[in-house]
Amino acid sequence: xxxxxxxxxxxxxxxxxxxxxxxxxxxxxxxxxxxxxxxxxxxxxxxxxxxxxxxxxxxxxxxxxxxxxxxxxxxxxxxxxxxxxxxxxxxxxxxxxxxxxxxxxxxxxxxxxxxxxxxxxxxxxxxxxxxxxxxxxxxxxxxxxxxxxxxxxxxxxxxxxxxxxxxxxxxxxxxxxxxxxxxxxxxxxxxxxxxxxxxxxxxxxxxxxxxxxxxxxxxxxxxxxxxxxxxxxxxxxxxxxxxxxxxxxxxxxxxxxxxxxxxxxxxxxxxxxxxxxxxxxxxxxxxxxxxxxxxxxxxxxxxxxxxxxxxxxxxx
Amino acid sequence: xxxxxxxxxxxxxxxxxxxxxxxxxxxxxxxxxxxxxxxxxxxxxxxxxxxxxxxxxxxxxxxxxxxxxxxxxxxxxxxxxxxxxxxxxxxxxxxxxxxxxxxxxxxxxxxxxxxxxxxxxxxxxxxxxxxxxxxxxxxxxxxxxxxxxxxxxxxxxxxxxxxxxxxxxxxxxxxxxxxxxxxxxxxxxxxxxxxxxxxxxxxxxxxxxxxxxxxxxxxxxxxxxxxxxxxxxxxxxxxxxxxxxxxxxxxxx
Numbered sequence: 001x002x003x004x005x006x007x008x009x010x011x012x013x014x015x016x017x018x019x020x021x022x023x024x025x026x027x028x029x030x031x032x033x034x035x036x037x038x039x040x041x042x043x044x045x046x047x048x049x050x051x052x053x054x055x056x057x058x059x060x061x062x063x064x065x066x067x068x069x070x071x072x073x074x075x076x077x078x079x080x081x082x083x084x085x086x087x088x089x090x091x092x093x094x095x096x097x098x099x100x101x102x103x104x105x106x107x108x109x110x111x112x113x114x115x116x117x118x119x120x121x122x123x124x125x126x127x128x129x130x131x132x133x134x135x136x137x138x139x140x141x142x143x144x145x146x147x148x149x150x151x152x153x154x155x156x157x158x159x160x161x162x163x164x165x166x167x168x169x170x171x172x173x174x175x176x177x178x179x180x181x182x183x184x185x186x187x188x189x190x191x192x193x194x195x196x197x198x199x200x201x202x203x204x205x206x207x208x209x210x211x212x213x214x215x216x217x218x219x220x221x222x223x224x225x226x227x228x229x230x231x232x233x234x235x236x237x238x239x240x241x242x243x244x245x246x247x248x249x250x251x252x253x254x255x256x257x258x259x260x261x262x263x264x265x266x267x268x269x270x271x272x273x274x275x276x277x278x279x280x281x282x283x284x285x286x287x288x289x290x291x292x293x294x295x296x297x298x299x300x301x302x303x304x305x306x307x308x309x310x311x312x313x314x315x316x
Numbered sequence: 317x318x319x320x321x322x323x324x325x326x327x328x329x330x331x332x333x334x335x336x337x338x339x340x341x342x343x344x345x346x347x348x349x350x351x352x353x354x355x356x357x358x359x360x361x362x363x364x365x366x367x368x369x370x371x372x373x374x375x376x377x378x379x380x381x382x383x384x385x386x387x388x389x390x391x392x393x394x395x396x397x398x399x400x401x402x403x404x405x406x407x408x409x410x411x412x413x414x415x416x417x418x419x420x421x422x423x424x425x426x427x428x429x430x431x432x433x434x435x436x437x438x439x440x441x442x443x444x445x446x447x448x449x450x451x452x453x454x455x456x457x458x459x460x461x462x463x464x465x466x467x468x469x470x471x472x473x474x475x476x477x478x479x480x481x482x483x484x485x486x487x488x489x490x491x492x493x494x495x496x497x498x499x500x501x502x503x504x505x506x507x508x509x510x511x512x513x514x515x516x517x518x519x520x521x522x523x524x525x526x527x528x529x530x531x532x533x534x535x536x537x538x539x540x541x542x543x544x545x546x547x548x549x550x551x552x553x554x555x556x557x558x559x560x561x562x563x564x565x566x567x568x569x
Contacts, residue, residue: 002530002555007520010411014543015529015551018513023539026556089382093450096387119555122528126559141559148528171390198372206372226386227375250397251447253389265390274383277318280452282391294393314524 002122027119029126036116037062038123040146045153047114047125055107056177057114057127059144061153061302070242070302073177074155076129076140077105077263079222081169083272091169092274093282096223096253096265099168103222105263108172109138136163150311152247152299161291162269165283169270173263178244178302182260185238190227190254197234200227202257222257226265229254232312233262236305245312247299267294392449392456399441402463406434408521409470430469437466 007013034049042065048058056075063069079098081091091097109129116125124145131138143156155174162170186202203211203221210224229252234245246262248254254264269291270282284292301311321327335348378384390396413427445451446459518529535558541548 002528002557007518007526007529009520009523009525011520013518013520013529015516015518016513016541016543016548017516017531017533018539018541019536020539021537024537025540025554026535026537026558029558089380091387093391094385094388095383096390097382097384115559117557119557121553122555122557124557143559149524149526171387192373198375207370220381220384223384223386224376224378226384226389228389250393250400251389252393252396253386267393268387268390270387274387276379276385276450278450278452282387282449284392284394284453292394294397296393296397 002119027117027122029115029117032114032116032125036125038116038118038125038146040123040148041151043146043151045125045144045146047116050111054177055111056175057111057142057144058179059153063303066304068304070304071179072244072300072302073175073179074127074142074144075175075177076108076142076157076159077173077175078108079105079171079173081171081268081270081272083167083169083270085272088275090272090274091171091270092272092276093270093278093280094276095274096171096226096268097220098171098222105173105175108170109140133163134166138163147299150299150314151303152301152311155298155300156295157266157298158293158295159266160293161286162267163291165269165271165281167271169268169272169282171268171270172266174266174296174298175261175263176244176246176298176300177258177262178242178260182240182242182244183238184235184244184256184259186259187238188233188235188256188262190229190233191231194230197232198227200225200256222255225255225257226253227255228252229264233264234310234312235260235262241304241306243301243303243305243310245301245310247301247312249297252296264296264298266296267292388448388450390449395449395456395460396447398460398463399438399447402434402438402441402467404521405467405470406438408519409434409474411521412474427473430466430473434466434470437463 032047034047037044037046039045042063044062044064046060046062048060048071050056051058051073054073054075056073058071058073060069060071079096080102082097082099084090089095089097109131111127112130113128114125115128117123122145124143127142127144129138129140129142137160139160141158141160143154143158145154146152147154155176157174159172162172186204188200188202189197190200192198202225229248232245232247233254233256234243235256236243244260244262246264248264252264252266254262256262268282269284272281273279286292299311331350335350338346338348376384376386376389410431413431416422417424417427441447441459441463445455449456451459516529516531518526520526533556535556538554538556540551540554542551543549
């Protein structure tokens with residue numbers, strides 16, 4: 001249930017919710033098709049269907065005040081963990097290392113259904129991900145709506161249990177890809193413990209040469225570019241005026257490995273110890289033995305810098 | 317290193333012997349002594365050198381070329397969101413604690429006790445193997461248990477304080493429970509409240525306006541009223557959006 005609230009800073013509001021058969025507040029939910037829009041204030045979010053190449057859900061943010069449009073894709077993917085009981089340096093609770101020769105995350109589940117709920121007051125898209133892996137359901141539900149407080153798109157990713165782990169581990173990432181040739185020239189910013197934004201350059205360190213021989217033969221250009229994200233990853237177009245910021249609601253690892261792409265690691269489940277002192281697999285389960293369910297919320301802002309100021313600090 | 321230097325007697329005994337030996341035999345070249353950080357900084361300053369400035373941080377750390385410590389940024393994701401929720405609760409509750417402690421006859425010991433329990437749990441969680449998710453499962457569970465106990469403790473008080481501030485309908489508050497925004501929890505105790513009204517108090521501890529309150533609720537028909545100027549006024553701007561929690565084979569997602 002969504003209730004309109006107008007609560008001042010430090011304020012409290014009290015609501016009474018009464019079951020009442022004469023009052024139906026339920027919003028009609030129908031299957032979404034490409035071109036469906038949800039609207040709040042000056043902004044509209046258009047669903048463009050599934051991007052055939054990647055299997056991602058594609059959205060366009062339409063800014064009716066400044067008549068601009070910018071598109072991004074959302075996808076759930078995973079890095080298969082490097083697991084080897086005869087090798088010292090594997091993936092584990094400390095270290096992240098993907099299997100050799102994997103340069104792009106694999107599709108995690110399949111987007112089978114998208115619905116749209118268009119109420120007078122609240123509107124949202126719901127994405128259902130389903131797939132069966134070794135007789136196990138690999139599912140997730142994603143809610144996408146326009147935030148009522150700030151000019152951002154709110155993406156709630158409710159990631160269900162990761163499948164049981166046999167040989168490979170799962171390191172699931174939520175991927176946001178700004179499209180239409182968004183090129184940040186390998187440059188992005190991540191927050192330093194919620195404070196100053198630190199400039200990051202893909203495959204580069206200011207204080208030593210990272211791309212030495214070992215680096216290029218061991219496929220470490222994924223894990224070496226991961227940074228701790230407490231509140232946001234941000235990037236701007238190298239030659240254009242668009243800025244792309246994705247904020248999160250808890251500490252996560254994240255990176256930008258390709259032009260216009262922002263990814264956050266949402267959950268990990270790895271049948272291996274990385275020999276750094278834990279001496280256990282990273283295998284978190286709930287009371288019934290399934291992997292834990294990890295919801296996370298992301299706030300996406302993709303806009304032209306001259307039009308809209310960054311909402312990052314307000315959301316934070 | 318973890319778990320080193322646990323035996324102080326042994327360590328100091330060895331260091332004493334080493335210092336004595338070096339000072340006895342090599343005093344013309346070196347002087348060995350126990351130092352402190354301020355001694356060290358003083359010595360650096362006396363060298364009168366110009367130091368370089370470092371602007372960026374040192375992330376990510378790698379202890380050898382094949383091993384980047386980038387997994388712990390995300391390990392134990394559930395615990396990481398729990399810590400963030402604890403931090404929100406700790407700070408938002410301070411507002412209430414301040415109000416509560418200004419009341420006449422306020423039980424300051426109780427209020428401070430609750431705050432300290434929370435600060436304790438949050439403090440312990442900042443350990444480099446706690447919030448990082450690099451503790452063993454049993455230890456991680458214990459950190460979680462401590463934090464949840466502290467959060468429950470504050471939540472129960474939160475309800476009481478809200479009741480006091482609202483000063484009405486408190487008799488109807490048979491169950492008080494909290495739902496943090498955006499978190500999917502087993503709360504409210506849905507399906508159990510039949511035809512009785514259900515009250516929701518929303519606190520905005522931030523420094524900006526909030527315009528939308530979200531609540532997990534059973535599908536059904538409801539009427540919503542907002543408390544204004546001492547009475548409840550019907551609110552039109554409320555909507556329920558249902559979503560399936562069954563997949564195509566009718567299994568629970």
